[in-house]
Amino acid sequence: MDPIDRKILGFLREDATRTYADMAAHLHLSPPALHDRVKKLKARGVIRRTTVDLDPEALDRSFCAFVHVETEGYAKDVLKDVAEADPAVEEMHGVAGSSSAILKVRTRDAAGLEELLRRLFETGAVRRTESFVVLRTYLERGISP
């Protein structure tokens, strides 16, 4: 992981369709040398996968919220099952603090969120939830190398 690798990761995060030849030129490297580095970064798991960023509005998921969940005892497993089964749930983190878990959720509208809350309570494992509805997203970039 030298500075050149960092720059490569930066390039790929910005636009993973860039050609190796193009990036190599910017880094004063030959295309095969760059290709070699990328291959190693993938093999070492630094690069997990290449994917696409999608527009939530176009997919009918304009509504975004963070849901704090407090469970009865340790009930992460049942929580995870519900979260995983629902495509509206993008993230689930177990956290320290007053909540047991934080969910990041994207639904069509507020009714979609209520649907999810109903399913959460139906498990019997949830004591209470607190939802923070996103009014505006100011920043949403991934990890920066």
Added chain:
Amino acid sequence: MDPIDRKILGFLREDATRTYADMAAHLHLSPPALHDRVKKLKARGVIRRTTVDLDPEALDRSFCAFVHVETEGYAKDVLKDVAEADPAVEEMHGVAGSSSAILKVRTRDAAGLEELLRRLFETGAVRRTESFVVLRTYLERGISP
């Protein structure tokens, strides 16, 4: 946005390095027809960009937390400046509820989080913060088509 487009988006989210020929075969389409659809999805902004998922540990960002920020009055702009300037901040959302904003943060360790909190308070715009340290991430997938 027909069912075929949805499937294309699903394929690309899983692995954007798949060849058009491969995906086309799975969808009983010719490569150019598929290429055309992808081009249109990009032009319409449904596909925002192609990028890579990186391993936080490899980038020395093993520590993750959600920070709720309560400001003096409406101070989103100054908050955004601090958030944007700090590569540790991945997301910033203005929310309804007891907090004014939620930040998703990735740092090397707890000390890195405290650094950020110091910078936030130094703006003079922050009344209080509440940080939820992530103990374990159970789910972290992007949006699902």
Added chain:
DNA sequence: GGTGAAAGATCCCGCAT
């Protein structure tokens, strides 16, 4: 939306530093 072909990128291998 399909076909065929040209332009271009990937990604080997062998060699050198």
Added chain:
DNA sequence: ATGCGGGATCTTTCACC
């Protein structure tokens, strides 16, 4: 161990039906 040059192979991306 890492980088370079050449070249085979495969993909993308035309123009045309």
